[in-house]
Amino acid sequence: MLNLDFNSITKIIADDLKAIEKILLEETRVHYDFVDDAVRHIIEGGGKRIRPVLLVLSSKACGYTGGDAHILAACIELIHVASLVHDDVLDEAPIRRSQVTLHSKWGNKVAVLVGDYLHARVLSMLASRRSDDLALEILANAAQSMCEGEVIHAYKNGEFEISQNDYLKIVELKTGKLISASCHAGAILGTENPEYLNALITYGDLIGTAFQIIDDLLDFVADPEKFGKQPFKDLRDGKLTFPMIYVRETCTLEEREQLENIFNTVEFEGNQTIEWMRQLLDSYAVESHCLEAAQKYADRAKTALNVLPNTGAKVALNDLAESLVSRDS
Secondary structure: OOOOOHHHHHHHHHHHHHHHHHHHHHHOOOOOHHHHHHHHHHHOOOOOOHHHHHHHHHHHHOOOOOOHHHHHHHHHHHHHHHHHHHHHHHHOOOEEOOEEOHHHHHOHHHHHHHHHHHHHHHHHHHOOOOOOOHHHHHHHHHHHHHHHHHHHHHHHOOOOOOOHHHHHHHHHHHHHHHHHHHHHHHHHHHOOOHHHHHHHHHHHHHHHHHHHHHHHHHHHHOOHHHHOOOOOHHHHOOOOOHHHHHHHHHOOHHHHHHHHHHHOOOOOOOHHHHHHHHHHHHHOOHHHHHHHHHHHHHHHHHHHHHHOOOOHHHHHHHHHHHHHHHOOO
C-alpha cells in the first residue's frame, strides 16, 4: 500500500481550493458577532475538504475548467459541515478534529440552529441556478439520503446484532451518498457522457465505503491527539461498526458474551476493559481485515475510472482513493 500525501495529491487544484475556501467564508458571514463567531468556529475548524476536492477533480477529469465547480463544492461542504454539527449534538461529542465542538462551547440550541443556518445558506446559494439544473437534484437527493441514514442509525443504536449488510447500507446513506454526489455534481459540469458519469458515481460510492471502514478502524487504533477524539468512542456510544461486527462474528462464544456485556455497559470505562478490547482486536487481526476490506473497495473505485481520459485529475482521483485507505486521521 502506498503512503500518499493528501496535499501532494491536491496540489493541482490548490487555486480551486483557495477559491472554495473564500466562498465558504464569504457566504456564511453573519452580521451579528455572536452568531458569526459560532459559524466561524465550524467553517474554520479544519478538515481536508475531501468532498470539494472530489467535486473539482471529477469536473476536471471530465474536461471542465470553469469556476462553477467552486460554488457547488462550497455547497457540498456546507451540507457536510452542518451534518457534523448535528451529529455532535446527537452523540454528545466534546471534541471534533482536536477542537471543542460547537455544542460544547455554545450549547445544543445554538449548535442545532447553526447547523440549520448552514443548510439555509446552501438553499440561498443554489437559488440563482436554473430550475432544471441537475446539480439541484443531485444535492437534494444526497441530503435526503444523509437524513435517512441518520434516522436509521439512530434507530439501530444499541443493537448488538446489527448485520454487516444493514450497517453498510447505513454507511452508503450517511457517508457514501454525499461523496458520490460530489463526484456526480462535478462530472456533469464537464460531460453528458453516461459512461463517464456512471464511472464517477461508482467511484464515489466505493471510496465512500472505504473511507467509513477506515474511519471505523481509526476509532480503535488511531492516536487520539491526531484523530481528534477518544478511542472506542463508537462502542461507548452504543454503535457497533464494521470492525466490531467482524469481531462479533469471528470470536468465541465466551468472548462474544463478554463483548456484548461491554457493549451494554452504560459507562464503558476502565483500563482493564480497554486492554481486553485491544487484545481481542489483535487476536483476530481486525486491523488487517479492515485494511484489506477497504483496499478492495478502493481498488474497485480505481478500476471504475479506467474509462476516463488519462489526465492529471484522473491520476489524482486514483491516488486519492489510495490515500483514504492509508490515512491515519
